[in-house]
Amino acid sequence: MGLKEDRVVPGREDRVAACMAYGGSACSIGGESKACLKNSERGFSQAGICQLLPTLGMLLTLPDIAVIIHGAIGCGSAGFGMNVSIRLHHLLRGNPNAKDSLWFSTNLDEADVVHGGEQRLEETILTVNERYKPKSIVVVQTCTPSIIGDDLVGVVEKVRPLVEANILYAHCEGFKTKVWATGYDVAFHAMIHGYIEKDKEGPPPRKAPWQPGQRPTVNVINLASVGKPDEEEIERLLNAIGIDVTIGPNFADREKVRQLTQADLTVSICPTHDDYLVDYLHTEYGIPFVLKDMPIGLENTRNWLLDIAGKFGLEKEALALIEAEEARARTAVERFLPVLKGIRVFLSAGEFRALVTGGLFQELGMEIVGVRSYHHDEFGTDFYGRLVNGQQGKDFPVDIANFQPFELVNLLQQVKPDLFAGHIWDNAWAARLGYPTITIFRIFDYYVGYRGFYEVAKKAARILRNHSFNANLSRNVTDAYRPEWYEQNAFKYIKSGLPEGLQSDTAAV
Amino acid sequence: MAGPIEQIRNVCALGALQSVVAIQRAIPIIHAGPGCGQKLWSGLSNGNGFQGASYVGGHAVPCSNATEKEVVFGGEDKLRETVENTLKVMDGDLFVVLTGCTSDIVGDDVGEVVRSFKNKGTPIVYVETGGFKGDNYFGHELLWEAIIEQFLEKSDRMEQGLVNVWSVIPYQDPYWTGTLHAIADLLRSIGLKPNIIYGPGEGVASVRKIPSAQFNLLISPWAGLKTVKRLEEKFGTPFFHYPALPIGATESGSFLRSVGSFAGIPVSRVEETIKREEERYYYYVERSADLLFETRFLPGHFVTIADSFYSLGLTRFLINDLGLIPEVQFVTEAVPEEFRPLVETEFARFDEGLVSPVHYGADGATVRDELAKHKFRERPLILGSSWDRVIARELKGYPLSVAMPVSDRLVLSRTYAGYDGALRLTEDIYSVILGSFQ
Ligand code: SF4
Ligand code: SF4
Numbered sequence: 045m046g047l048k049e050d051r052v053v054p055g056r057e058d059r060v061a062a063c064m065a066y067g068g069s070a071c072s073i074g075g076e077s078k079a080c081l082k083n084s085e086r087g088f089s090q091a092g093i094c095q096l097l098p099t100l101g102m103l104l105t106l107p108d109i110a111v112i113i114h115g116a117i118g119c120g121s122a123g124f125g126m127n128v129s130i131r132l133h134h135l136l137r138g139n140p141n142a143k144d145s146l147w148f149s150t151n152l153d154e155a156d157v158v159h160g161g162e163q164r165l166e167e168t169i170l171t172v173n174e175r176y177k178p179k180s181i182v183v184v185q186t187c188t189p190s191i192i193g194d195d196l197v198g199v200v201e202k203v204r205p206l207v208e209a210n211i212l213y214a215h216c217e218g219f220k221t222k223v224w225a226t227g228y229d230v231a232f233h234a235m236i237h238g239y240i241e242k243d244k245e246g247p248p249p250r251k252a253p254w255q256p257g258q259r260p261t262v263n264v265i266n267l268a269s270v271g272k273p274d275e276e277e278i279e280r281l282l283n284a285i286g287i288d289v290t291i292g293p294n295f296a297d298r299e300k301v302r303q304l305t306q307a308d309l310t311v312s313i314c315p316t317h318d319d320y321l322v323d324y325l326h327t328e329y330g331i332p333f334v335l336k337d338m339p340i341g342l343e344n345t346r347n348w349l350l351d352i353a354g355k356f357g358l359e360k361e362a363l364a365l366i367e368a369e370e371a372r373a374r375t376a377v378e379r380f381l382p383v384l385k386g387i388r389v390f391l392s393a394g395e396f397r398a399l400v401t402g403g404l405f406q407e408l409g410m411e412i413v414g415v416r417s418y419h420h421d422e423f424g425t426d427f428y429g430r431l432v433n434g435q436q437g438k439d440f441p442v443d444i445a446n447f448q449p450f451e452l453v454n455l456l457q458q459v460k461p462d463l464f465a466g467h468i469w470d471n472a473w474a475a476r477l478g479y480p481t482i483t484i485f486r487i488f489d490y491y492v493g494y495r496g497f498y499e500v501a502k503k504a505a506r507i508l509r510n511h512s513f514n515a516n517l518s519r520n521v522t523d524a525y526r527p528e529w530y531e532q533n534a535f536k537y538i539k540s541g542l543p544e545g546l547q548s549d550t551a552a553v
Numbered sequence: 554m555a556g557p558i559e560q561i562r563n564v565c566a567l568g569a570l571q572s573v574v575a576i577q578r579a580i581p582i583i584h585a586g587p588g589c590g591q592k593l594w595s596g597l598s599n600g601n602g603f604q605g606a607s608y609v610g611g612h613a614v615p616c617s618n619a620t621e622k623e624v625v626f627g628g629e630d631k632l633r634e635t636v637e638n639t640l641k642v643m644d645g646d647l648f649v650v651l652t653g654c655t656s657d658i659v660g661d662d663v664g665e666v667v668r669s670f671k672n673k674g675t676p677i678v679y680v681e682t683g684g685f686k687g688d689n690y691f692g693h694e695l696l697w698e699a700i701i702e703q704f705l706e707k708s709d710r711m712e713q714g715l716v717n718v719w720s721v722i723p724y725q726d727p728y729w730t731g732t733l734h735a736i737a738d739l740l741r742s743i744g745l746k747p748n749i750i751y752g753p754g755e756g757v758a759s760v761r762k763i764p765s766a767q768f769n770l771l772i773s774p775w776a777g778l779k780t781v782k783r784l785e786e787k788f789g790t791p792f793f794h795y796p797a798l799p800i801g802a803t804e805s806g807s808f809l810r811s812v813g814s815f816a817g818i819p820v821s822r823v824e825e826t827i828k829r830e831e832e833r834y835y836y837y838v839e840r841s842a843d844l845l846f847e848t849r850f851l852p853g854h855f856v857t858i859a860d861s862f863y864s865l866g867l868t869r870f871l872i873n874d875l876g877l878i879p880e881v882q883f884v885t886e887a888v889p890e891e892f893r894p895l896v897e898t899e900f901a902r903f904d905e906g907l908v909s910p911v912h913y914g915a916d917g918a919t920v921r922d923e924l925a926k927h928k929f930r931e932r933p934l935i936l937g938s939s940w941d942r943v944i945a946r947e948l949k950g951y952p953l954s955v956a957m958p959v960s961d962r963l964v965l966s967r968t969y970a971g972y973d974g975a976l977r978l979t980e981d982i983y984s985v986i987l988g989s990f991q
Contacts, residue, residue: 087634087638088615088634088635088638088639088641088642089615089616089617089618089635090612090613090614090615090616091583091587091589091590091591091594091611091612091613091614091615091616091618092587092588092591092612092616092618093587093588093591094586094587094588094589094591095588096588096592097588097591097592112557115654115684116565116654116683116684116685117558117561117563117564117565117684117688118564118565118566118567118568118589118592118593118596118653118654118684119565119588119589119592119684120561120592121561121564121565121568121592121593121595121596121597121600122591122592122595122596122600123560123561123596124560124596124600124938124939124940124958124960125595125596125599125600125958125960128600128939128960144943146559147559147560147561147917148557148558148559149557149558149561150557151555151556151557151558152685153555153685153686153687154685154686156685157658157685164556164557167557168557171557187586187624187654187655188654188655188658188684188685191624191654191655191658191659192658217586218586218587218588218589219586219587219619219620219621219623219624219655220620220621221620222587222618222620224587224588446587446618447612448612449612449613450613450642450643469606469611469612472605472606473613522608523608524580524608524609524613524643524644524645525642525643525644526641526642526643526644527644528641529641529642537638537642
């Protein structure tokens with residue numbers, strides 16, 4: 045199993061035993077068995093997202109592409125909205141004239157479900173190539189054609205020699221995996237196959253390993269949720285200690301993606317996001333990697349920088365930079381500290397992001413009173429313990445949930461935080477209950493490194509000064525849950541993955 | 554046979570879930586893959602005027618989130634469990650199970666599951682809206698067929714003056730809330746009692762009232778005809794069909810006259826209302842004349858790229874009231890064959906010199922190819938979706954986003970319907986023109 049051999053990317057429940065349903069606490073999650081976590085599920089659930097979304101979120105960043113959603117028309121509905129957010133990214137990158145992606149749906153109907161949609165797909169790829177001549181064509185497989193047995197890879201390989209565009213294909217049927225973060229792997233798979241393995245020129249040759257004395261070049265794997273300001277901060281810090289940076293593969297073109305194979309080190313800014321690609325570059329190109337931390341908050345940024353510097357004997361330079369930057373950052377946030385001191389925060393986001401941001405808040409004198417993570421995998425395990433240690437052993441509830449706002453609102457009403465820091469589509473639920481909210485990421489703002497440390501502090505202090513919108517909202521809207529629901533355990537509908545008979549009550553808030 | 558579509562402007566049948574969200578305290582339950590709800594919501598709501606999740610939309614919608622297990626072994630058990638627990642957690646007055654492609658292909662017996670709850674007295678219906686069966690215009694009618702058959706009960710008494718209003722499709726039309734409100738105001742102005750099913754109001758109680766109405770009013774070129782006909786068959790309620798969304802004085806007046814005469818409202822009452830409305834309306838129109846005619850900021854010909862509700866409604870207003878000249882009209886939904894003649898007749902109701910070509914089922918490719926054939930001597934006015942801002946820019950046109958997807962505007966209560974709506978539209982059009990060089 046590996047990125048090069050996989051025709052279809054394995055679901056993360058199988059590849060990394062990821063867990064989608066858990067209710068417990070920061071102290072308990074580390075002690076759970078992996079198999080049990082992986083198999084737990086919900087007896088009641090609300091609409092989540094499927095892997096198609098993160099897959100497209102990444103592939104749409106590629107320049108000059110046409111996207112063909114193979115399926116019935118609905119699966120492509122997110123199209124325009126996604127175009128808009130990518131356009132925003134481009135604007136922030138000083139690229140106002142970037143072309144929108146071209147969007148197509150094969151629009152399978154009842155007759156196609158009976159007769160198969162392969163021919164329609166083939167014709168669509170050929171027509172799109174012929175009429176629009178995009179640099180790349182991204183073909184996306186959804187549930188319907190998958191269930192009726194359309195052979196996507198067969199069609200793509202048949203037409204590949206006939207079209208000039210690089211074809212990237214992505215199997216991202218929602219029903220195939222519960223862990224939508226699999227979509228990141230699917231997108232990496234598509235890019236690597238489309239631009240490296242199956243590229244007309246074939247894969248680039250291996251580069252000679254780094255020798256002491258050379259100025260190193262490292263890959264920094266970017267994320268669609270990390271904006272240009274954060275990329276700039278990362279580049280600034282690494283350049284300052286004598287390291288050159290190639291940022292990709294999001295927003296990269298074919299050449300830049302291929303260039304990733306020529307680095308001296310691959311650096312992840314979110315291990316949960318990147319491990320599949322990092323592993324490919326390591327296995328196929330022998331590129332070592334750093335895959336442990338996310339540079340959010342002072343301590344995490346310190347560890348992250350030192351890890352990278354250590355690979356090239358640059359620890360001294362790194363330490364000097366860290367000391368200077370930390371001192372500056374600490375002075376800069378001083379004026380916010382009185383407002384932030386003792387503020388109880390609830391975090392909600394992808395696991396890694398939520399946990400490292402928790403570290404940042406603790407450094408500002410705040411306390412973590414709850415975490416809701418979209419899924420759980422081993423990269424996060426240690427960080428729960430670290431957060432508990434960071435606040436004199438004070439434990440807090442943990443909810444592993446693919447959205448599921450019913451659990452979130454229940455938890456919030458029990459925990460009653462002073463501040464909620466959430467991902468898109470989370471903040472509004474918390475705001476309806478009257479809690480002050482800040483976004484845990486937004487592509488316009490700084491979150492990473494020292495700039496991020498300062499900006500997050502400033503943002504938190506700002507919302508605590510005036511959250512009248514949220515307060516008014518909570519006084520005037522009702523929510524869709526029965527009053528009894530708030531009296532129940534938030535984790536009531538989580539079924540542990542233990543075999544029948546061994547079920548224990550995992551819900552220990 | 555359908556073909557591939559470039560730049561979708563409507564969604565699949567399961568999109569009807571947003572029509573359920575639009576009824577206060579009605580709760581959709583999706584039986585589908587894990588991503589369908591989010592895709593449809595982000596297309597119809599968030600990506601379309603930022604309409605938000607509301608009471609129970611977005612990620613709050615109960616969903617069976619079908620996995621491989623449900624696809625291979627069937628999803629009935631999972632659905633049963635989801636419904637059972639929905640009733641314990643969610644607070645609603647009507648529950649609607651909607652299926653997606655996975656369930657419909659696998660062939661889950663959803664009816665059986667839902668009936669077992671219904672038999673215990675739960676207000677619940679189901680509708681099979683697998684996306685491959687059709688678009689959301691189709692799904693919306695399937696939804697109503699289901700509610701009529703499975704939920705509505707005959708009423709023993711007809712409430713004189715009560716009118717059920719059927720018109721634009723919630724969320725597909727980003728302006729639906731304001732539009733239904735404007736229609737309600739028009740009806741009230743001549744003494745009728747509108748029953749508005751969607752948006753702020755009585756919620757499921759308004760659904761229950763449907764069978765006791767004096768008549769059903771359908772304001773739509775074709776979508777909804779099935780529903781009102783079915784209501785007539787089942788409850789004997791007559792319907793009145795007005796094909797164009799009334800925008801501006803000409804259409805609003807004609808609408809009030811015809812609906813008034815159908816409802817048996819005295820002519821004098823209707824005429825008095827029209828006179829009062831027009832006096833007010835023309836007070837403002839008069840003020841606009843100086844800008845329109847003295848400063849010569851007139852757009853060139855206009856193009857509409859919207860569904861038939863808006864394509865027809867806007868065209869009527871722009872020709873009859875604003876005095877503009879049409880270039881070409883695009884109707885973005887696939888109007889079913891049986892209704893095509895009806896819609897075509899409505900588009901042909903202009904003086905000969907003012908009839909423009911109409912393209913049905915138009916997608917991005919149709920728009921691009923067709924507009925490439927036209928020569929615009931002056932900057933055209935392009936009323937379309939946010940997709941069309943790109944071509945509008947290429948043609949140096951004046952774009953105004955009026956149809957899904959609308960991503961460049963926040964839409965709350967704005968509407969273009971009725972008298973005030975037309976004033977809003979005039980303001981918006983000229984704000985685009987004036988803003989284009991400042
Ligand atoms: S779950 Fe399947 S059918 Fe639903 S949106 Fe995702 S890919 Fe499409
Ligand atoms: S087309 Fe089918 S699979 Fe896709 S969103 Fe609609 S119902 Fe779901």
